[in-house]
Amino acid sequence: MRLVLTQYSGTVVLVAVLVILFGLYLSWTATRLDRLHVRLDAARVALDAQLLRRSTAVLELARSGLLDPATALILASGARAAEIAAADEREAAESALTRDVRAAFEDPAQGEHVRAHPDGPDLLDELGKAMRRVQLARRFHNESVRAVRLLRSHRMVRAFRLAGRAPDKPSFEIDDEPPAVFDR
Numbered sequence: 001m002r003l004v005l006t007q008y009s010g011t012v013v014l015v016a017v018l019v020i021l022f023g024l025y026l027s028w029t030a031t032r033l034d035r036l037h038v039r040l041d042a043a044r045v046a047l048d049a050q051l052l053r054r055s056t057a058v059l060e061l062a063r064s065g066l067l068d069p070a071t072a073l074i075l076a077s078g079a080r081a082a083e084i085a086a087a088d089e090r091e092a093a094e095s096a097l098t099r100d101v102r103a104a105f106e107d108p109a110q111g112e113h114v115r116a117h118p119d120g121p122d123l124l125d126e127l128g129k130a131m132r133r134v135q136l137a138r139r140f141h142n143e144s145v146r147a148v149r150l151l152r153s154h155r156m157v158r159a160f161r162l163a164g165r166a167p168d169k170p171s172f173e174i175d176d177e178p179p180a181v182f183d184r
Contacts, residue, residue, distance in 0.1 A: 029151075030162045036148045037166055043141040047172060050137040051094055054130040055079040058101060061123045066114045071104045095175040101131070102179040111181035128182035135176045142171040 061067065062076040078093075078100040085093035105111050114120040152163050 026156070026160055026162065029154075029157060033148070033151050033157065033162055036144065036151060040141070040144040040148050040169055043137070043144040044169070044172075047134075047137040047141045050130065050133045052083065054127070054134050055083045055097065057123075057127040057130040058097065061114075061127055064117075064119060064123055066117050066120055066123070067104065067110075071110075074100050075104055091172060091174050098131075098175045098177065101127070102177070105179040105181040108181060111179075124181070128178065131176070131178040131182060135178075138172055138174065138176055142173075145169055145171045 056079075058075050058079040062072040062079065065072075067075070078097040082090075082093040082097040111124065114124055148169065151157060152168070157163060
């Protein structure tokens with residue numbers, strides 16, 4: 001009788017240890033998923049800040065008087081449209097702004113004309129930095145989206161609903177290639 005109780009209690013202890021380890025694994029996975037969601041939210045805020053910074057830099061350049069009036073008007077309206085775009089139209093507006101900036105500086109002489117003015121190099125450098133930071137922020141955001149999607153796709157996460165009710169965030173796909181005038 002004593003031998004049977006010992007075997008039974010050993011099995012109970014083993015099952016209890018396995019249940020505790022499984023619970024710890026689920027807790028660790030849920031914490032990791034939560035951290036990834038926080039990182040994704042922070043990446044989105046950083047991306048929004050960089051997009052706003054780029055729009056501001058474009059507006060400063062457009063209002064500087066260093067560009068011809070038509071180009072300045074196109075850039076200013078594109079920057080304003082990107083700033084006020086609704087969430088579902090944001091990618092298209094930001095891509096259009098990038099294309100407007102590329103078109104404005106398609107001719108390398110335009111960049112040289114702006115750089116010839118005393119304030120020109122600072123304005124172009126600020127816009128160039130802002131455009132590069134948008135690229136980096138977008139890549140970081142999209143990498144965060146990919147990491148969250150990858151973890152959410154695991155069977156255990158889906159089976160135990162570890163993602164809760166958090167919505168699946170889309171990646172942010174825009175044309176963000178700066179014009180050649182900003183290349184180092």
